[in-house]
Every structure is written in C-alpha cells, then in structure tokens.
Amino acid sequence: AQGEVKQVFxxxxxxxxxxxxxAEEQIHFRSTQRNDKxxxxxxxxxxxxxxxxxxLCQEKNAATVLTAVGQLRNLGYNISDQSVYDAFAHVTSLTGLMGRWQQLESSPRLICDTGHNTGGIQYIVRQLQNESYQNxxxxxxxxxxxxxxxxxAMLPQNAVYYFxxxxxxxxxxxxxxxxxxxxxxxxxxxxxxxxxxxEAAKKESRPDDLIFVGGSTFIVADLLKTMLSQQ
Structure with a gap:
C-alpha cells in the first residue's frame, strides 16, 4: 500500500x-525471524x-492476516488465540495451499512459487539471492x-533459463x-x-543446483499436476 496504489484503495x-x-499501520512486530522451517x-x-x-513476503502477509483477525473479532466473530496459532502453523494441511515457495525435491532442489507480477517477483528474486547453489x-x-x-527486467542474469x-x-x-x-x-x-x-532442467543439473519454477500461477499448477501424477 504505497503511493498511487494506496490512493486508489x-x-x-x-x-x-x-x-x-x-495492515502496516495496525500490526507492529517486536521481532521476526525466518529459517528453513x-x-x-x-x-x-x-x-x-x-x-x-x-x-519473504509472509512477513507482510502475516500482518494482513492478524489485522483481519482483529477486525473480525471487532465484528463479533469468536476467533480464539489458539485458532490463530494453529492456523499459522498448519496452513497448508488445513487449506490445501500449495505453490508458495514450496520445495518439491531436494537433489537438485526444485522450488516453485506462484508470484507472477513485479510485486511478487521482487520477493522471489531476493529469496533466490539468499539461497546457496552451484547453478x-x-x-x-x-x-x-x-x-x-x-x-x-528484475530476474537474475546469472541463471540458465527454460522458457x-x-x-x-x-x-x-x-x-x-x-x-x-x-x-x-x-x-x-x-x-x-x-x-x-x-525434464530438461533436471537432466542438465548437478545435485547442488537449484531449479526454480514460476512466473505464473498456471505454470506452477502444471508443475504440481505433473508431479502429483507421478506419485
């Protein structure tokens, strides 16, 4: 919510x-810490x-969710603290959510994310910069x-691309x-x-390479459909 976009809302x-x-005006975290889990x-x-x-985008998403919880409580909805803790900790199993910085394989690592515009891609690029890999x-x-x-224009130029x-x-x-x-x-x-x-990326990869799949929700959907059918 910045600049012209904020004014539109x-x-x-x-x-x-x-x-x-x-949300950023409502929720102020005393601290945040991210790890692989x-x-x-x-x-x-x-x-x-x-x-x-x-x-990385989950820090802002968390503030949005907690703001929504507060507004719903003000309207009379009974949302317990324990429900919030359980929902944050088990969101994928509770909702079936897939494709948000989701690791599907480990050697080489295969990660997908549904970020599909400049707002989402900026977080993906930052996250890729924080990862360790050979290629x-x-x-x-x-x-x-x-x-x-x-x-x-935002994507890293030191990567091998599969369009x-x-x-x-x-x-x-x-x-x-x-x-x-x-x-x-x-x-x-x-x-x-x-x-x-x-298949081409896997064939050309070393075990310590990182394969990222994204650019569109539909790209990730095709990937997940293929991988689930192979299980």
Whole structure:
C-alpha cells in the first residue's frame, strides 16, 4: 500500500463508503525471524507465533492476516488465540495451499512459487539471492496480460533459463517470451510444456543446483499436476 496504489484503495473505499484499514499501520512486530522451517513472529497480542510458510513476503502477509483477525473479532466473530496459532502453523494441511515457495525435491532442489507480477517477483528474486547453489536454473512462463518486460527486467542474469508456457489459452507463447527475455539480457532455450522444461532442467543439473519454477500461477499448477501424477 504505497503511493498511487494506496490512493486508489482510499478513493474506492470512499466511493462505496467502506472502512479501510492498512495492515502496516495496525500490526507492529517486536521481532521476526525466518529459517528453513518458516517464520516466528513476535507481537504483543501473539508472542512466538510460528508460521510454516517460509517466503519473504509472509512477513507482510502475516500482518494482513492478524489485522483481519482483529477486525473480525471487532465484528463479533469468536476467533480464539489458539485458532490463530494453529492456523499459522498448519496452513497448508488445513487449506490445501500449495505453490508458495514450496520445495518439491531436494537433489537438485526444485522450488516453485506462484508470484507472477513485479510485486511478487521482487520477493522471489531476493529469496533466490539468499539461497546457496552451484547453478541457478529458472523455468518460467507468463500469461499475456501481465507486465512481462517489467518482470523480466528484475530476474537474475546469472541463471540458465527454460522458457515455457502453461496449458491455458492466455499463456504467452514461449517463443515470444524468449524474444523479450533476450532483450532483457537473459539466456536460455524454449520448451513447449512445463513438463518438458522441468525434464530438461533436471537432466542438465548437478545435485547442488537449484531449479526454480514460476512466473505464473498456471505454470506452477502444471508443475504440481505433473508431479502429483507421478506419485
């Protein structure tokens, strides 16, 4: 909620006569700590709150959730502290949520994330910078109504890219994505499906490489569908 974007929400709230609450103005963590298992958030109301989602964006998401909990309680909803602790600690099993900085394999590591715009990609790039690996391999595809050039400009140039497309009509053709990526200084090859791109990346990888799959929720969906069918 910054700059022009924040003002859009403020103006819309006024139009529909709705209250508007910004999480960063409501929740102030005394401390936050992230590790491979997730996050620990410490706030006055919820000390030592463990969240199993490990993505960097979860610090802001946690503030949003806790703000929503507070608003619902003000409206009379009975949400116990224990429910909040349980939900943060077991969100994937409780909801079936998948694809948020999710590690699917370990040698080489295969990680996916559904971040698909510049706001989400900035966190993914920061997280990739914090990871250890021999070679970084990125499997990416996008839909044609996103800020494709903006996303490509943010991606690391020291990675090997596998340009592909999701199995939906809105998917940007992998050849077109490749053309835009070359202009952004990225190098790689094209693959007509996510499965073929993943197979190629695995074949070329060493055990200590990192394979990241993303760029679109639909890319991650194709990946998960393929991997679940193989189990």
């Amino acid at each position: 403020i103006d819309r709230a006024k139009e529909v006569k709705a209250p508007i609450i910004f 997730g996050w620990e958030f410490d706030s006055p109301e919820f000390p030592h709150l463990f969240g199993e989602l490990s993505g 970084l391999r990125i499997i990416i595809g996008m839909v044609n109504d996103k800020d494709i050039s903006g996303v490509l 592909t497309r999701a199995s939906i009509p809105r998917a940007l053709p992998e050849e077109r994505l490749y053309e835009l990526a070359i202009k952004a200084g990225l190098t790689g090859k094209c693959y007509p499906s996510v499965q073929q791109a993943v």
